[in-house]
Amino acid sequence: MKERFATWAEQWVILLERLERRRARVRPLAIKPPAEEEELLEAERRLGIALPQAVREILREGSREVNVTWWLPDWTIVRFSSSGDFGWSLDDMEWPDFGGDLDEAGGRYLAFYCAHNGDYVLFDREKDPENPAVVGWDHETDEFVLLAPSFQEYIERVTALSCIGAECCEYESYCDGHGLDLQGEAALGWTAWIEQYLSTTLADAASSLDKLVLYASMHGLEAERVKEAFDEYDSAIVLREWQHRLESESESYRKKEWCVLLAGTVGPVAADWVRSLWRDASHSYSLAGEPLHYLTAACLPVAEGLYLVCGELERTDEDRKISGFTANGALWFFRNRAALPWMEKHVSFPIDGWDSLFAVCEPEWSDVGQWLAGNDVQRQTAVSGLGIMIRGKASPSGEPDAALLINLLELVKQQSVLRKEKERVDLVLSHFAADWR
Missing domain, CATH: 1.25.10 (Leucine-rich Repeat Variant)
Structure with a gap:
């Protein structure tokens, strides 16, 4: 996992450097040190559960907190996602208060990231509590969208999509019934567009x-x-x-x-x-x-x-x-x-x-x-x-x-x-x- 995380981190660094060269707005990349065992135990006491092993591994060998944020300039005309908002935080993991009937699913959804508009990215523990799927929740519609079958796969796919935003409207066009589809028409169109944006010179x-x-x-x-x-x-x-x-x-x-x-x-x-x-x-x-x-x-x-x-x-x-x-x-x-x-x-x-x-x-x-x-x-x-x-x-x-x-x-x-x-x-x-x- 340490080698895998190092590869992700390098990809995030390169992405933000390339975006900044194109005058996109970029926040400094935030990668905190790996979580200590006591920090993991404290989070588990706070949440009342043992963290999934697959999640624990990334937090312990990779980072306890990551944030990748960028925005394309206002003048950019693009038919795809126009910002990046990706990451996770051990300290911010929580059982969200959905309100209404959704609260009956207590203990199923564990939020690990909140988008700027209030949408959540969460672990769905229903099928495999030790290696949960990752879903997005739209705060306006109360709908869930499957993003990836695991935390590692979620990081892989979002990184491949240039760390697109965490708001549901940013990623829903890239999803099918199995999560973010990197080979789908929308994803291929976006990845081709962003590569042109980052690499094409005026000459x-x-x-x-x-x-x-x-x-x-x-x-x-x-x-x-x-x-x-x-x-x-x-x-x-x-x-x-x-x-x-x-x-x-x-x-x-x-x-x-x-x-x-x-x-x-x-x-x-x-x-x-x-x-x-x-x-x-x-x-x-x-x-x-x-x-x-x-x-x-x-x-x-x-x-x-x-x-x-x-x-x-x-x-x-x-x-x-x-x-x-x-x-x-x-x-x-x-x-x-x-x-x-x-x-x-x-x-x-x-x-x-x-x-x-x-x-x-x-x-x-x-x-x-x-x-x-x-x-x-x-x-x-x-x-x-x-x-x-x-x-x-x-x-x-x-x-x-x-x-x-x-x-x-x-x-x-x-x-x-x-x-x-x-x-x-x-x-x-x-x-x-x-x-x-």
Whole structure:
């Protein structure tokens, strides 16, 4: 077992090193020393059973606690598990409180790992208490999924799958009636994808547009060299490639990520196509809401894009006031003070969402003064928006009229009724007024 564990540990080290080189987020690998006999006995006293011999062997000759955790970057487009969350802990072994009828199976399921969302990975002692199977439990559905016939086999299979996450939604697509199936279609697809992710270089990918598109979907466009590689191809052909990906994308939440890649590589070249999406709501790309708003902000002139999105907001909420969260969600992508005149007309209480939008529109100090001199909702929105900017280490542009702004802020404070409103003004004054004076 010592040799087997050393091989696993080496595989985990290599995996995390390769992921980190690809800018994935990685937690330091945690491998604690093997469990001492007294520690095993103490755990057995706490649990009220003798630990299964097969489990004892791994804890005693391998490690009492292991944790492998990683996440792919947010920009990565992947149809498989996008994070790793794997391990065990002698100290955390427990008899879980399932509640309801499941608690009648007391003594059968021994949890040895809890996923970030509350799902458990457990030993199922029913058939073989000395060499129990490993199952996953979904805390939302109360369903169990067989992962492997033994602890050792569980470690082997999950390690082969790059230590995929412990949440049921992460591994259920890889399971059949016998547990994690390494030869199943989903597992083979995932292992091929992650190996491409870890090994393909930009130089390799740039040799063909198909490879380059795949590389960008894995690694995003943050590196300027990726955008330069796309410049070697005709922009109209690149646009068609992204359009094809959007048409074939079945998951709506991934469409926004394809739109980011499209806008980042062809941008204004896609303007006429984006306009056509607004003219024909029945288009085959199924783009609406966030993906369409993003493309509009990224590919059209600011004034034209704002006209389209603001018009949609007014039509959608024709018979009621527009909420700040709705407005923020639709206009956030513009990040432009040109949205402020429209906001002035529609801002309303509660200001949640409106204040975030004010901040992200990157106002000038002249805009701040105008809003502070406006009606109550405009004043409160501007003050709260300034607080958001302060927390984000941002500041309005231009030269402030310090005396005017201090007077306006102090007036807002005098007119404020709620303590939190006064505290917002104090935050802004304490941050800016020292420099103004």
